[in-house]
Amino acid sequence: MAPSAQSDIVTAAVLVIGDEILSGRTQDQNSHYIARYLADIGVDLREVRVVPDDEDEIVAAVNALRGRYDYVFTTGGIGPTHDDITADAIARAFGVPIEEDPRAIAMLLERLKLDQLNAARRRMARIPQGAELVENSLTKAPGFMIDNVIVMAGVPMIMHLMLDAVAPKLKTGVRVLVETIDAAGVPEGRYAAGLTALAAAHPEVSAGSYPHFSQAGVHNEIVLRSRDAAALAAASVAVRALIESLRGDRATC
Template identity: 45%
Template sequence: MSETNPTAGLVVVGNEILSGRTADANMSYLGQALGALGIRLVEARVVADEEASIVEAVNALRARCTYVFTTGGIGPTHDDITSACVAAAVGRPMERNKEAERRLLAFYPPEKVNEARMKMADMPVGAELIDNPVSVAPGFRVENVYVLPGVPRIMQAMFELLRHRLKGGAPLRSKTVVCYCGEGEIATALGAIQKDHPGVDIGSYPFMRMGTPGTSIVFRSTDEAAIASATSALLEETRSRGFETDEQMLA
């Protein structure tokens, strides 16, 4: 993707991801959804439910990226510390957000209201709410940091509601060519094609299917003409060497 496209960083908060108990599903969703907006996800960090780790990751990525997203750690329990850590990272005090409080009080029957649940309305001063159409408790944005929950179906529903607020870049195109040869057979040619097409990210992913080696070559760029040129160069190489190929237009 172009160097001028906006960038994003992701902080996945959760001991359960690091222990392997739960496989993260938010990274690939956000990578794709941001890419479709022309925003390049440049780094993701998975950190434990510990203040120092969360603050450090948020600060490292918000200094480097146009947008930072966090997932996880915004529920009612003792291990939900993301909101307070984001407040610490941006140097703002926490407060009970009046509108978030109103929504929670409207949602829970009076006998279900308790301090642990109301803690979900505590946010950094100046936070802008992100609507939660599934379970009401809102996320928030403060500066360039977007704080989302970890449960994938809730996170995704909330991202759909906030995506129009993000300023995207030129849309990212990608094209995949499958070559039926080992990646070592075309590595030298691919290196030369990459050198000739600096505006295209060329990725090479080997596979083995039914005992036959193959390589998926993925071309990604905002410049369709450059993708077409790089693809032609690859197909010329594979044709001249008798390797079969298969083209897929994915996005």
């Protein structure tokens, strides 16, 4: 396979919106889920940001990210309460009006009775002009996609449904292939020089070294990544041989 053309690469960022993540109340699970999901479909996640429930911060982050990456996935802030300000922030970021969308109202009424559709719940139907809705079969309150920005719920169960709903509409690139090489018992400082040389000799492959410590000792892994299967296989053989040649150093780094 020839080296990947630029068009084989589709990039993305995740923007997590939520005071609860920054305060330490909640551990963000969404960005890791999206990272794995995008890797599987051939989209490279290049950046994650977490910002508070603050309109200026959201607008600035959306505008910084949407210009740099093919897609931006946001999570959080699209519910019915006063701290749900993402839709307004996105409209402001794009400079478009936001109003109640009859399609979104129709979706909400699949789950809510008409007398339950109060002003707060109608807020969930406020969609920036020009956006396409992204369905959610659980509560029916939709996310949306405007240009290259996909706006999803923060509740993981709902976010997963929205990602499934929008994924078929995304352009995708050539998947990155991964080989993980077990370097258990060999400290990083022992293989670093050899790995540096092999990384230079295999420019189509990116090599990462990930140390892990436990009571049982050092347990490192080397991860090789490439869009080129033949290059990956060649690098993998070379790195495995390097590690096998170096066993028996008892240092921890």
